Each structure stands twice: as C-alpha cells, then as structure tokens.
Amino acid sequence: MMLRALAKRLNSTVTRAEGNSLVHAGRSLSTAAPSSLSKSSPLSQHGGVHGTRTTQKTWRNKPLFRREGDVRFRTGTEAAEMLINEVKRRDSHEKDFVQVFENALQTLAPVFERIPKYAFVAKEFLEPERIFQFRVSWLDDSGSYRMNRGFRVQYSSALGPFEGGLHFHKDVNAGMVKSMAFARVFTNALTGCEMGAAVGGADFNPMNKSEAEIQRFCQAYMTELSKYIGPDQDLPGVGTGVGAREIGYLYGQYKRMSIHHAQKGKGLLWGGVYPFPQATASGVVHWAARVLEGKGDSLEGKRCLITGSGKMALHVAEKLVEMGAVPLTLSDTSGHVYEPDGIDAAKLKTIMKIKSERGARIGRYIIASTTAKYNEPENVFSVPADLVFPCATHNEIDGVTATMLADMGVQGVFEGSHMPCTNQAISIFKKRGILHGGHVATLAADSIFNGLELSKSSPSMHDLDGRIKEAVDSIYLEAKATAKEFNVRGDMHAGAIMAGFLRVADTIICHGAV
Ligand SMILES: NC(=O)c1ccc[n+]([C@@H]2O[C@H](COP(=O)([O-])OP(=O)(O)OC[C@H]3O[C@@H](n4cnc5c(N)ncnc54)[C@H](O)[C@@H]3O)[C@@H](O)[C@H]2O)c1
Incomplete structure (x- = not known):
C-alpha cells in the first residue's frame, strides 16, 4: 500500500519528458549544457520524492520559526521577510551579508509562494556549513x-x-x-x-x-x-x-x-584559472552579449562605461573591444579617465602597461593620450553610455546613481565586481526596464573553468572562451525558463538566483536537510 503511494507520488513528480528537458512538476531541468557539464546532480532531480511539490498546504501550516512562539507565513513574500528578519537579528553587524541575503531572498519569494517547503530549506542558507x-x-x-x-x-x-x-x-x-x-x-x-x-x-x-x-x-x-x-x-x-x-x-x-x-x-x-586571468571577465561580457541577443540586439558599437582598472575591469574592456563594443572609461580610487571616441586595443595596451606597475594611478594615462579626459565629467556615471560594467568595488551604484543612469537612457548594467549595486539600485533597474546582469550569473566563468577540468586538455584561451560562451548560453536558457515559470518573465537576475537555489535546495532535501 505504502509502496503504491510512493510510486504514485514519483509518477506525479516527473510530469513529462520533452526533448532534452525533463519537466519536474513544473520546473524544467535543461540538459542542453555542454556534455562535460552535468547540469544537475542526480539527487537534485528528485526534489519531489520528499514531497517538495506535493505537500504545499501541509508546509504552509508548519511554523517557519519557533523561537518566540510558532510563526507561520501566509504568502511567499511573508516567508522571505521572516527569513530576512532572522538574518538581520543574527548578523546585523555583517552588512554585506545582510544585503546580499536580502536581495536573494526577496527574489525567491515567488518560489516560496508556489512551493512553501522551499522556505524551510532556505533556513539552511542562513548559516554557512x-x-x-x-x-x-x-x-x-x-x-x-x-x-x-x-x-x-x-x-x-x-x-x-x-x-x-x-x-x-x-x-x-x-x-x-x-x-x-x-x-x-x-x-x-x-x-x-x-x-x-x-x-x-x-x-x-x-x-x-x-x-x-x-x-x-x-x-x-x-x-x-x-x-x-x-x-x-x-x-x-x-x-x-x-x-x-x-x-x-x-x-x-x-x-x-x-x-x-x-x-x-x-x-x-593545481593553479586553477591563473593561466587565463581574463576568463572571469570573458564570462561577464558573454553574459551581456547573450542577454542583448535575447532582445534581438548585440554588443556591436555599444558605448560602455567601465569602473575600476584592476584585473576584472581591464579584461572586461579587452573582451568588449574584441566583441566590437566601445569601452569609454576606466577608474581607480584616485579618479577616472574618459576617452570620448573609445578605448581601442592600442590604448588599452598602454593603460595595461601603466597599471601593471605597482601603485600606478589611472590618471597617468592622460600623459599618453591627447584625447583622454581626466575626471571630466566629475562623476564617472555621468558619462553618456549604452551599457555599464561596474568592476571596481561593492555598492558603487546606489539608488541615486541608478536613477541617473535610467534618465540618461542606459540599456543595461552588467556586474563585473561582487555586489556593485545596492538593493535599491536593483529595484530601480527593474522598475525602469534596465537589463541587469547580477554577479550571481555574470561571475560564473572561473567556476566553469574549474568544473570543466580543462587542464587535462591544456586548452588555449580561444578554446576556453568557446566553452565559457557555451556554458553561459546554457545558464542563460535555464535562468530565462525559471524566470518565466515563476512569473518574473525577462528578469534574468531573478531567474538565475531561482535556478541556482532550486538546484541546491532539491539536493539539500535529498540529504535530509543537512
Ligand atoms: N580578480 C578575480 O579573479 C575576480 C573574480 C571574481 C570576482 N572578482 C570581483 O571583481 C572585483 C574587482 O576585482 P579585481 O580583481 O579587478 O580587483 P582589484 O583590486 O585589482 O581592482 C579593483 C579596482 O577598482 C578600483 N577601485 C576600488 N574602489 C574604487 C572606488 N571606490 N572608486 C573607483 N575605483 C575603485 C581600484 O583602484 C582598482 O583599480 C571585486 O569585486 C572582486 O570580488 C574578481
């Protein structure tokens, strides 16, 4: 009797198999990734075995927290708020952590709304192992x-x-x-x-x-x-x-x-990605290119504002030039340089040479260029541009800057650094229809490299770049499908967070919530 019930539940979990994607009670697990990338652990494909998708009501009736009496939630947003409040209670001194947690959990509210059990799994994310x-x-x-x-x-x-x-x-x-x-x-x-x-x-x-x-x-x-x-x-x-x-x-x-x-x-x-310091930056630019392609557009001729002039910023600029875009700016803590006609390969080489010297400031570049402007306009984000690639530091784009970018007609912001946009800025991007490539998705390239274990075939940067592009494409498709499924169609930042979360959460459930 029990076995029959289990079999029935298993059958209801995998609702249909279509082409090369398995649809598990609503969520599609794409298997279109490069062959060397296993798209999900075998365990994660059985999220429904433990009733994840079949016991919604039961989970909504359980208390999410029991610290000061049983606390239940009615909606996904309420569940997300309860989890965010808990992180604020426990870790309010860790501002960066609270910020990134808050953004991820708000994004996951539609998931908790539809499948309340995931709110309980999300509690595991409150604490690192x-x-x-x-x-x-x-x-x-x-x-x-x-x-x-x-x-x-x-x-x-x-x-x-x-x-x-x-x-x-x-x-x-x-x-x-x-x-x-x-x-x-x-x-x-x-x-x-x-x-x-x-x-x-x-x-x-x-x-x-x-x-x-x-x-x-x-x-x-x-x-x-x-x-x-x-x-x-x-x-x-x-x-x-x-x-x-x-x-x-x-x-x-x-x-x-x-x-x-x-x-x-x-x-x-072994040394990891170090032979190719440009790999992570290449992933950021491929993500931007893929998102634009999804809108019937491309990087060709796009004027790009870049902040920072470290490893990430310089290699983002290099890749943008390679893909036909026009980088306009680079910066450091002392100021920024702006080339109104764009930083081409030769100019970039000069900047890279200057910055390779220990402690060199970006301002030195104006001696080498007759066209570059230094700290003009005063605010680097006032430079008219189509796309923005923040690659310097965290929280460099706040609500005010995000509004300014929207007013100037910026089409997209693609994050090269960790958490460069405040949560307020992210919600302004959403409201004003600016494409937003969040760091969760854009910074995937170095893990792609390690995951592919390409060292065994000693790839050239050209081969590696092709593999990164292929993997970025696959992540894009999964994020897009997940966003659509949870009614946030077109929100690639949300789709990426949801897709990543679901994969880990399903596995955590299989492991017995450990
Ligand atoms: N290097 C990597 O392999 C790697 C990988 C993943 C993510 N990232 C992320 O990319 C970002 C940049 O990394 P990086 O390796 O290029 O660092 P980096 O320290 O070499 O470069 C950062 C650059 O930003 C500039 N900068 C810092 N604060 C600034 C400010 N307030 N205004 C203007 N410029 C400022 C610095 O002067 C420097 O030029 C970081 O957030 C990092 O976490 C880097």
Missing part, C-alpha cells in the same frame, strides 16, 4: 612582526566539494567573505559543475608589499588554510589580489605541507 577565521603571522622586510586576519567560509557542499576564490585586499572582512561565499552557492549551482561553494581571503594588501613579503605572507596563510582544504574537500582559486604569483607561492606551501600531490584541474591545488 563552517567558517574559519585565523591569525596569519609573518615577518616583513624590516624584520617586524606582522599579523593579518585570514578567512575561509565554506558555505555549502550540497553539490560537491567546496570551490571558490581567495581575495587578498585591505578591506576584506568576515561579512564580506561570507556574502561572497553565499552568492557563490548560487553561481556554482548554475554552472552545473557539481561544486559546492566557499570563499576565503585575508585583510592583506599585496599592492604595497615586496615580492619577499608576499611570499612569506602566502606561506603563512597557507600553513593554516591547508588544514581545511584538499582535492575532494575544498578547492580555492584566484581572486582579487590573488593571481599567478600568489597562487604559485600558496601552492608551493600547500605541496610542502601535504603528502598528496594536488590533482590537475582542481582549482588552486
């Missing part, structure tokens, strides 16, 4: 003792070993690392590469350190980090302030401390 915070002690060149704070936030291993970058920057703190690791859960899930999510780093600024100091710091950092990582456990990768040089020192120390030789194609433990 584990957080490591540690002391990194090292000696500077003058022989002084130096001490920094190191982090690794292992957010979710539901889909596979933890994977995610390391960031060495003076502003790195616990809340920032946690917010990046949280976003990475969705990003990695979207790639279908069966990887969990983690992010780490330290409040260490490599920019003003000598080569020897960077080496000593990396060795000290890895001495502690090596206790928590490994090929089947956690695979750190590149990030801000962590490029080929840092990866080399970190890996050298890891190898010295581990009896296992790292496996190829396993992120930092």
Whole structure:
C-alpha cells in the first residue's frame, strides 16, 4: 500500500519528458549544457520524492520559526521577510551579508509562494556549513612582526566539494567573505559543475608589499588554510589580489605541507584559472552579449562605461573591444579617465602597461593620450553610455546613481565586481526596464573553468572562451525558463538566483536537510 503511494507520488513528480528537458512538476531541468557539464546532480532531480511539490498546504501550516512562539507565513513574500528578519537579528553587524541575503531572498519569494517547503530549506542558507577565521603571522622586510586576519567560509557542499576564490585586499572582512561565499552557492549551482561553494581571503594588501613579503605572507596563510582544504574537500582559486604569483607561492606551501600531490584541474591545488586571468571577465561580457541577443540586439558599437582598472575591469574592456563594443572609461580610487571616441586595443595596451606597475594611478594615462579626459565629467556615471560594467568595488551604484543612469537612457548594467549595486539600485533597474546582469550569473566563468577540468586538455584561451560562451548560453536558457515559470518573465537576475537555489535546495532535501 505504502509502496503504491510512493510510486504514485514519483509518477506525479516527473510530469513529462520533452526533448532534452525533463519537466519536474513544473520546473524544467535543461540538459542542453555542454556534455562535460552535468547540469544537475542526480539527487537534485528528485526534489519531489520528499514531497517538495506535493505537500504545499501541509508546509504552509508548519511554523517557519519557533523561537518566540510558532510563526507561520501566509504568502511567499511573508516567508522571505521572516527569513530576512532572522538574518538581520543574527548578523546585523555583517552588512554585506545582510544585503546580499536580502536581495536573494526577496527574489525567491515567488518560489516560496508556489512551493512553501522551499522556505524551510532556505533556513539552511542562513548559516554557512563552517567558517574559519585565523591569525596569519609573518615577518616583513624590516624584520617586524606582522599579523593579518585570514578567512575561509565554506558555505555549502550540497553539490560537491567546496570551490571558490581567495581575495587578498585591505578591506576584506568576515561579512564580506561570507556574502561572497553565499552568492557563490548560487553561481556554482548554475554552472552545473557539481561544486559546492566557499570563499576565503585575508585583510592583506599585496599592492604595497615586496615580492619577499608576499611570499612569506602566502606561506603563512597557507600553513593554516591547508588544514581545511584538499582535492575532494575544498578547492580555492584566484581572486582579487590573488593571481599567478600568489597562487604559485600558496601552492608551493600547500605541496610542502601535504603528502598528496594536488590533482590537475582542481582549482588552486593545481593553479586553477591563473593561466587565463581574463576568463572571469570573458564570462561577464558573454553574459551581456547573450542577454542583448535575447532582445534581438548585440554588443556591436555599444558605448560602455567601465569602473575600476584592476584585473576584472581591464579584461572586461579587452573582451568588449574584441566583441566590437566601445569601452569609454576606466577608474581607480584616485579618479577616472574618459576617452570620448573609445578605448581601442592600442590604448588599452598602454593603460595595461601603466597599471601593471605597482601603485600606478589611472590618471597617468592622460600623459599618453591627447584625447583622454581626466575626471571630466566629475562623476564617472555621468558619462553618456549604452551599457555599464561596474568592476571596481561593492555598492558603487546606489539608488541615486541608478536613477541617473535610467534618465540618461542606459540599456543595461552588467556586474563585473561582487555586489556593485545596492538593493535599491536593483529595484530601480527593474522598475525602469534596465537589463541587469547580477554577479550571481555574470561571475560564473572561473567556476566553469574549474568544473570543466580543462587542464587535462591544456586548452588555449580561444578554446576556453568557446566553452565559457557555451556554458553561459546554457545558464542563460535555464535562468530565462525559471524566470518565466515563476512569473518574473525577462528578469534574468531573478531567474538565475531561482535556478541556482532550486538546484541546491532539491539536493539539500535529498540529504535530509543537512
Ligand atoms: N580578480 C578575480 O579573479 C575576480 C573574480 C571574481 C570576482 N572578482 C570581483 O571583481 C572585483 C574587482 O576585482 P579585481 O580583481 O579587478 O580587483 P582589484 O583590486 O585589482 O581592482 C579593483 C579596482 O577598482 C578600483 N577601485 C576600488 N574602489 C574604487 C572606488 N571606490 N572608486 C573607483 N575605483 C575603485 C581600484 O583602484 C582598482 O583599480 C571585486 O569585486 C572582486 O570580488 C574578481
């Protein structure tokens, strides 16, 4: 009797099989990804086995929280608000984390509305699986003792070993690392590469350190980090302030401390994406191109405002030039340069050369150009443009700037940095019909690289770029279908978050909500 009931429920879960997409009681799991990308873990395809989609009413009657008496929700929005309030109660000091959590949960309200059980699964997302915070002690060149704070936030291993970058920057703190690791859960899930999510780093600024100091710091950092990582456990990768040089020192120390030789194609433990520092930026631009293509448009001739002039900004500019767009600006903390006729390949080469020198400011470029303007107009976001690629820092576009961009007729904002837009700015984009490529979707390329384990075939950047484009295409289609399914048609930011969430949530349910 019970078996028959189970069989009936299983049958109702997979409602139809159509072409190469399985439709599970309303949600389509596209299998059109590149063959090397498994689009979802086998477990995640059975979300309905545990009654996810068949016991809506029952779940709506259960209390979401029981801390101060039973608290139930009536609508998806109410469930999202309750979860957001809980994160504010617990982690109000971690502003970045609260911000990114709030945006994701508000986006997920239609999912909770239709399938209330997912609100209960979302409670798991309130807390990373584990957080490591540690002391990194090292000696500077003058022989002084130096001490920094190191982090690794292992957010979710539901889909596979933890994977995610390391960031060495003076502003790195616990809340920032946690917010990046949280976003990475969705990003990695979207790639279908069966990887969990983690992010780490330290409040260490490599920019003003000598080569020897960077080496000593990396060795000290890895001495502690090596206790928590490994090929089947956690695979750190590149990030801000962590490029080929840092990866080399970190890996050298890891190898010295581990009896296992790292496996190829396993992120930092082999060197990860470092041969192609342009890969992540290439993913950002491919996402923009795909979204425009979906609107019957292209990047060709689009005038693009870029902020930042670090690894991400420079490679975004490089890729835009390659794809026929016209980058107009680059910036750093000292100001911005604006080339009214665009930054072409030759000009970009000059800027890259200037910026490759330690501590060089972007303003130096005006000496090399007769057409460039420096800090004119005063606000970089006043430069008339079709598209904006914020690649500098978090919260650089707030509500006021978003309104200004909309008034100037900007068509789209595609995020190259982590959380560059405030939640208010994101809702203005939505209201004013500006295309918004959120970092959850745009920053998928380096995990795509690690997931594909391309090291085994030693690809050229050209091959890798093709694979990234293919994977971006697949993520786009899934995000688009998911947005449509949950009645937010065309909202690719929401579609990407929902699609990533559903994949992880279904697996968490299969694992018994752990
Ligand atoms: N580098 C990577 O591999 C990688 C991967 C994924 C995401 N990201 C994200 O991309 C962003 C940029 O990364 P990056 O590696 O280029 O960092 P970076 O530190 O090399 O560059 C950041 C640039 O932004 C500028 N900047 C910082 N604050 C600014 C401000 N208030 N106004 C104007 N300019 C400002 C800096 O001067 C610098 O030129 C970060 O949010 C990072 O998390 C980087």
